[in-house]
Amino acid sequence: xxxxxxxxxxxxxxxxxxxxxxxxxxxxxxxxxxxxxxxxxxxxxxxxxxxxxxxxxxxxxxxxxxxxxxxxxxxxxxxxxxxxxxxxxxxxxxxxxxxxxxxxxxxxxxxxxxxxxxxxxxxxxxxxxxxxxxxxxxxxxxxxxxxxxxxxxxxxx
Amino acid sequence: xxxxxxxxxxxxxxxxxxxxxxxxxxxxxxxxxxxxxxxxxxxxxxxxxxxxxxxxxxxxxxxxxxxxxxxxxxxxxxxxxxxxxxxxxxxxxxxxxxxxxxxxxxxxxxxxxxxxxxxxxxxxxxxxxxxxxxxxxxxxxxxxxxxxxxxxxxxxx
DNA sequence: ACTGAAATCGCTAAAAC
DNA sequence: GTTTTAGCGATTTCAGT
Numbered sequence: 001x002x003x004x005x006x007x008x009x010x011x012x013x014x015x016x017x018x019x020x021x022x023x024x025x026x027x028x029x030x031x032x033x034x035x036x037x038x039x040x041x042x043x044x045x046x047x048x049x050x051x052x053x054x055x056x057x058x059x060x061x062x063x064x065x066x067x068x069x070x071x072x073x074x075x076x077x078x079x080x081x082x083x084x085x086x087x088x089x090x091x092x093x094x095x096x097x098x099x100x101x102x103x104x105x106x107x108x109x110x111x112x113x114x115x116x117x118x119x120x121x122x123x124x125x126x127x128x129x130x131x132x133x134x135x136x137x138x139x140x141x142x143x144x145x146x147x148x149x150x151x152x153x154x155x156x157x
Numbered sequence: 158x159x160x161x162x163x164x165x166x167x168x169x170x171x172x173x174x175x176x177x178x179x180x181x182x183x184x185x186x187x188x189x190x191x192x193x194x195x196x197x198x199x200x201x202x203x204x205x206x207x208x209x210x211x212x213x214x215x216x217x218x219x220x221x222x223x224x225x226x227x228x229x230x231x232x233x234x235x236x237x238x239x240x241x242x243x244x245x246x247x248x249x250x251x252x253x254x255x256x257x258x259x260x261x262x263x264x265x266x267x268x269x270x271x272x273x274x275x276x277x278x279x280x281x282x283x284x285x286x287x288x289x290x291x292x293x294x295x296x297x298x299x300x301x302x303x304x305x306x307x308x309x310x311x312x313x314x
Numbered sequence: 315a316c317t318g319a320a321a322t323c324g325c326t327a328a329a330a331c
Numbered sequence: 332g333t334t335t336t337a338g339c340g341a342t343t344t345c346a347g348t
Contacts, residue, residue, distance in 0.1 A: 001217075014211035018175050022341065032318045037342070050214045053305055054171035057207045060158075061307055066255060068264060085301050092308035098223060098297035107225065107295075111307065138264075140255035144242050148210055148305065150218055150268065151249035179326065192332045194327070317348075322341105329336075 001046045006031065008152040010039055011048070015149035018052040055148065058111060065112040066140035069126060070104035072133045080131040091125045104136075158203045163188065165309040167196055168205070172306035175209040212305065215268060222269040223297035226283060227261035229290045237288040248282045261293070 003011070009029045013020060020028075026036035043049045058064075073080050081099075088097045088108065097108040110126070112118035126135065151157070160168070166186045170177060177185075183193035200206045215221075230237050238256075245254045245265065254265040267283070269275035283292065308314070 011211070011213060015213065016208075016210065018209040018211040033340090034319080034342080034344095035317050038316085046217070047214050048217050050212045051173075052175040052209065052211050053173065054168070054175040054209050055207045055305060056168060056172065056307055057204050058307065060203070060205050063307060068255075068257075088301055090314060092312070092314040094302055095304045095307075097301040098225075099299045099301060100225075101296045101298055103295070106301070107297075108302075138260070139258045140264075141258055142256045144254040144256060144263070145245055145251055145265075147252045148212060150213055150215065150220060150252075155249070157247060157249040178324090180324090189333050190325090191327075191334085195332090315348105317346105319346080320344090322343080324339105324341080326339080327337095329334100331332105331334080 001048065003048070005154060007039060007043065008154055010036070010043065012149075012152050012155065014040075014049065014052075058143075062113045063111040064114065065118060066143060067110050067112060067118060068138045068140065069108045069110065070136045070138070071106040071108065071129070072135075073105045073131045074133045075131070076105075083130045084132070087129050091129075093121050093125045158205065160205075162311060164196060164200065165311055167193070167200065169306075169309050169312065171197075171206065215300075219270045220268040221271065222275060223300060224267050224269060224275060225295045225297065226265045226267065227293045227295070228263040228265065228286070229292075230262045230288045231290045232288070233262075240287045241289070244286050248286075250278050250282045 006029050010025065013025055013028055022037050022040070023033050025040070026033040029036060031039070040049075073084060084106070085097075085099075088094055088106075093110050093112075095109050095111055097106060099105065100107050110118075110121055112121055122137075163186050167182065170182055170185055179194050179197070180190050182197070183190040186193060188196070197206075230241060241263070242254075242256075245251055245263075250267050250269075252266050252268055254263060256262065257264050267275075267278055269278055279294075
C-alpha cells in the first residue's frame with residue numbers, strides 16, 4: 001500500500017488522538033469528511049492502523065517501577081524457544097519481549113507497583129518461564145520518553 | 158482515586174478498544190450508557206486515562222528493526238543529565254528512554270526500516286546526543302510481545 | 315477512480331427522575 | 332444509577348471532476 005502526504009498526515013493525527021471526530025480530522029488534513037473517512041477505513045483495512053486503544057497513566061495506577069530483564073536460555077532449539085515464547089505470551093505482566101541478537105537471548109520489560117510486587121511477579125511469572133538458564137534484572141529509575149507514535153517521513157526531526 | 162470493579166472493567170475494555178461506542182461499553186460493564194459515560198469522563202479527568210491513540214503496524218510501515226541502545230554518560234551532574242534528556246525528548250526517532258540503575262546510565266529503544274536507515278538514525282540522532290561516553294547497540298531479531306495494556310488486579314494471569 | 319455534497323441513521327450527551 | 336430526549340456526528344448514497 002502506498003501512503004501519500006494526506007495518509008501520513010491522517011496517521012500522524014490519529015497516533016496523537018485516536019478518538020478525534022472525523023469532521024475535525026478532515027479539517028486538519030484538508031479533506032471533506034467523507035473522503036477522510038474513506039481513507040481512514042482503507043488504512044484500517046490494510047492493517048496499517050492496527051487498533052485504537054486507551055493509554056493509561058502508569059504512575060496513577062500505582063505501577064511505579066519498570067524493570068528490564070535479560071534472559072539466556074538453556075539451548076537454542078526450536079522447542080526451547082517456542083516453549084519460552086508461549087509462556088511469555090501467556091503472562092499478563094510482561095509488557096514487551098524481544099528475541100535478541102548478541103549477549104542475551106531475550107530482553108523483556110515488566111512493570112511493578114513496588115519491590116514487593118516485583119517479588120511476586122518474579123516468583124509467579126518470571127521464575128516459571130521454561131528453559132531459562134540465566135536472568136539479569138535492571139531497574140529503571142525514571143522513564144524519560146515513552147512513545148507509541150512512529151514518525152512519518154515528512155516530519156522527521 | 159479509588160477504582161472499583163466496574164472502573165477496572167472499563168479500563169480493561171478501553172485498553173483493548175479505545176473507540177468502542179459508549180453504549181457497547183456500558184453493555185459490557187453492565188451499566189446504563191449515561192452512568193458509564195460519567196465514569197469514563199471521571200477516569201479521564203483524573204488522568205488515569207492519559208490519552209486515546211491509534212497504534213500502527215510497525216512492519217507494515219516498513220520499520221522492521223528494533224534496536225536497544227545502552228548509554229553511559231561522561232558524568233552524573235545534573236547539567237549533563239538534563240542536557241542529554243532534553244536532546245532525547247527532541248528526537249522523533251527515540252521511542253523509549255529510561256534512566257537506569259546499574260551498568261548503563263540510560264537505555265533507549267529506536268526503530269529503523271533497515272540497517273541503512275539505522276545508520277542514518279545513528280548519525281543524525283544518536284551520535285548527536287550530548288554527554289555520551291559509551292554506546293552499545295543491541296539488535297532485536299523478532300518482537301515476541303508488545304503490549305500497551307496494563308493488567309487490572311482482577312484479571313491477573 | 316477519487317472527491318465533495320446531501321440525507322439518513324445512530325450515538326452521544328444532558329436533562330429530569 | 333436510570334430513563335428520556337434533543338442534537339450532533341458518523342455513514343452511506345449520489346453526483347461531479
